[in-house]
Amino acid sequence: MTSLTSCILLSSLLFVIGLAGALTRRNAILVLIGIELMLNAANLNFIAFWRYHPHSETLTGFIFVIFSIGIAAAEAAVGLALIISLYRHTRTANIDEVISMRG
Amino acid sequence: MLFTTFAILTVAGAVAAMSFRNLVHSVLALIAAFAGLAAIYLQLGAQFIGLAQVLVYIGAVAILIVFAILLTRDKKVAQQTVSFSSWKLNGVVALAVFAVIAWAIFQSPTLQHEILPEPQVSMQQVGNALMLRYALPLEIIGLLLTAALIGAVTIAISEKYEKHERRERE
Numbered sequence: 513m514t515s516l517t518s519c520i521l522l523s524s525l526l527f528v529i530g531l532a533g534a535l536t537r538r539n540a541i542l543v544l545i546g547i548e549l550m551l552n553a554a555n556l557n558f559i560a561f562w563r564y565h566p567h568s569e570t571l572t573g574f575i576f577v578i579f580s581i582g583i584a585a586a587e588a589a590v591g592l593a594l595i596i597s598l599y600r601h602t603r604t605a606n607i608d609e610v611i612s613m614r615g
Numbered sequence: 616m617l618f619t620t621f622a623i624l625t626v627a628g629a630v631a632a633m634s635f636r637n638l639v640h641s642v643l644a645l646i647a648a649f650a651g652l653a654a655i656y657l658q659l660g661a662q663f664i665g666l667a668q669v670l671v672y673i674g675a676v677a678i679l680i681v682f683a684i685l686l687t688r689d690k691k692v693a694q695q696t697v698s699f700s701s702w703k704l705n706g707v708v709a710l711a712v713f714a715v716i717a718w719a720i721f722q723s724p725t726l727q728h729e730i731l732p733e734p735q736v737s738m739q740q741v742g743n744a745l746m747l748r749y750a751l752p753l754e755i756i757g758l759l760l761t762a763a764l765i766g767a768v769t770i771a772i773s774e775k776y777e778k779h780e781r782r783e784r785e
Contacts, residue, residue, distance in 0.1 A: 515730070517721075518618065522626070522655075526626065529629040556652060563659045575745065575749050578745070581672075583759070588679060593771035596683060596771045
């Protein structure tokens with residue numbers, strides 16, 4: 513088994529763990545953590561393919577991951593702000609109890 | 616060998632983050648997973664990405680999540696249990712997804728190739744790429760981060776404070 517294969521297997525495992533968590537957990541913050549894990553799995557894929565590409569000096573996957581990390585940071589900030597705002601309205605962070613769209 | 620150690624750390628951290636009942640414990644496990652990933656990036660020759668992972672994910676995102684958990688503390692959530700049947704169903708769905716991906720990986724012909732030497736990336740190369748070829752995406756991401764920062768503050772700002780401000784202005 514090459515190193516690239518093990519990298520991709522690790523990243524798919526991380527993605528699946530994040531997916532299972534995001535589907536199962538009922539706390540909004542844990543759903544966000546699951547999404548972060550899935551994003552990290554995608555980043556690992558980019559880095560692994562960049563590392564084992566014959567023309568790695570073009571830096572494509574590398575730069576893509578830099579931008580992906582920036583977007584993940586913005587997503588986390590806005591997502592957590594939404595959760596705090598939701599908590600202020602409904603006094604809960606449980607996504608099953610948020611059943612009304614009225615503020 | 617090192618790769619296996621870090622991979623186990625990452626996967627164990629991720630599983631623990633998704634299964635701990637206490638939210639603060641899950642964030643600690645998440646930090647372990649992020650640190651393992653950063654080590655894997657370093658091992659793959661992407662030093663800059665590894666350090667950015669430590670700075671952004673462990674330094675900023677994890678701390679932000681801890682703050683959000685403390686601000687949305689809910690007595691019920693702490694004792695709430697995840698129902699076994701939903702774990703089972705979602706576990707089966709997730710395992711099926713993993714099985715399909717793993718099957719595709721082992722079938723793929725592109726993965727069978729010779730071992731390449733570790734690429735050497737200097738900071739100068741990264742800086743050149745960001746400032747020349749990827750200058751426009753860099754500007755756009757800067758704009759996006761500014762907008763996200765302002766948006767996050769606007770969303771999370773207390774409404775009482777907002778009303779108070781408006782009354783003062785009038």
